[in-house]
Amino acid sequence: MRALTVVPEQQGSLQIGTVPDPVPADGELLVRGLALGVCGTDKEIARGEYGWAPPGRERLVLGHESLGQVIHPAGDFAEGDLVVGVVRRPDPVPCGACAAGEFDMCRNGRYTERGIKEIDGYGSELWTVEADYAVRLDPRLRDVGMLMEPTTVVAKAWEQIQRVGDRAWFEPKRVLVTGAGPIGLLGALLGVQRGLEVHVLDRVTDGPKPRLVEALGATYHHDSIEKVLSALEPDIVLEATGVGSLVFDAMAGTGPYGIVCLTGVSPTGRNLTVDAGTINREIVLENNAVIGSVNANLRHYRAAADALGRADLDWLGGLITRRVPLGKAAEAFEAGDDDVKVVLDLEH
Template sequence: MLALVTTPGRAHTTEVTEVPDAAARPGEVLLRPLCVGVCGTDREISEGLFGVAPDGEERLILGHEVLARVEAGGHGFTRGDIVCATVRRSCRHCLACEEGSPDGCLTGDYLERGITRLHGFAAELVAEAPEHLIRVPAGLGPLAVLAEPASICCRGIRHAEAIAGRQPWARRRTLVLGTGAIGMLGTYLLRLGGYDVWTAGRSPATEERARLAAACGAAYFSVAETSPVDVAAEVGGFDVVLEATGDAQAMIDTMSLLGRNGVACLLGIDGRPRDVCIDGRVLGVDAILQNRALFGSVNAHREDWESAVHALDEARRRWPDAVESFIGLTVGVDAFAKAFAHRGVKATLTFEGL
């Protein structure tokens, strides 16, 4: 079968090539991927900066955002069922993984499909254990490929609410920083949750991403024109800030955007070695006197995946035109370079017809 493979650690090795057919071992379900979403993680792996091949192998099949059709039924699934699959797998030797929460793995020895020591889903066929499959509501269609980034947002929001909920707090004003897939989905999920949402990006307020954010009722502003600090001062501080910029300075700055009892959730990654700075009084005075909190969040629990597909379905019903246009490019897997170069909210690769 054909698959999109790369050699982790070596740039420019990504190619569509023949690999041994996937087969379902006892207890697994055989799936035919319909489309696979592409994100910054895939680009980084493809550039040789990230990713680990399975033990004893040199190459890694890419793809961790999948929408697939059940090819051979069994284990509660019927041929033709449409499913997504979660990404992270248990390290098998920590409390969190033992309790079904590899998103909170305590050892860091977890595996991730298409990223760390497990082949991904960008192939004509894949096998997966049924407990890692998420049923897709009928009608959600190709949009379900957004379940992976949406599950990251669901976990971030769920944890922010849990942390904020340790004391009485106002569940009103939220700020989303960034308008990539995570920022845009975060904006929509917070609107579904009944929050007032401000979304900040680099694009001028006249561009497509601004239009998309505004389509669900969020107030968009461009950080090139307006400082988030000024907006925070104007509204009286945010109750929740969701950061999805991938810029460590923007991450630490979230602390200054919070109101009393506010919580900031960091979802971006910035591995650049550099110092970032913060006014000492924001940390040394405001954070304490106003009970502010800042935390990071990665990956998602199965319950976040379930929430994600249902939230996507609800978002699709409420704002159909906008949500449909999140996927700005769909190409066959052999044109993967085009998808990797796409700078819209989401690009996907298709497998049907190979």
């Protein structure tokens, strides 16, 4: 079968190759791959920045934003079910968090991840997954179900925001999402579903992003973050860009008892001058909180499936701005001017 593979930490190694068809073990599903979302993590691995091949192997099958259809069932799955595969697996020791099913909070770093760290991903025409790490999707989501994994990221982020807020009386009204990429837009979707007044900040002034925000019933901004924060004084900032200046501005720009949740990963090696004293003063005197959130466990996959099931299908479809056949996968790793989410079609 065909698969999208890389040699981790080797730039220019991305290729479509032939690998053996997988054979499901006891308790595993055999799945026909339908589509694969391409994200910044995939591009970083393709650039040779990181990634880990399975032990004893040179190449890693890439891809973690999966969508497939069951061919050989296991557990309570049936043939034909639409499924996604969970990305992370708990470490084998395990640490206390992994033992409790909170493997997204692994304490010792010995976890593994499909398509990223020591386990092949879902970027192939066929793949297997343990029934315990597969999640069934509503058949109506066949065209957009690869959005499940990024939705789990923001489902977890919103859960963490709620948990931090619940340390005292918490009745947020307004959220600012920084960044109108897939994570930001899906985070805005979940904010709207929570009944919040949602604002989204991005630098572009045209193209699909402003339209997608407005179609949610949210408000789109492209002014400076200082101006937007001053006008809104949001209760919550969901930061989805990883841009250092936005991160630090957000820390000092919420209303009292504000929460900043960081989901964007910043590049290293870039210096930034900040007024650390003012930021510290604001956080302490206003009882503000800054938290980081990454990955997801099974609870967040279930929450994401529910959120997608309640979303407008046309709106979700609007997030997918390009569909690229597997045979031309390299094109999916090249940025387009109006890209939001690029998807690989694994059937062509």
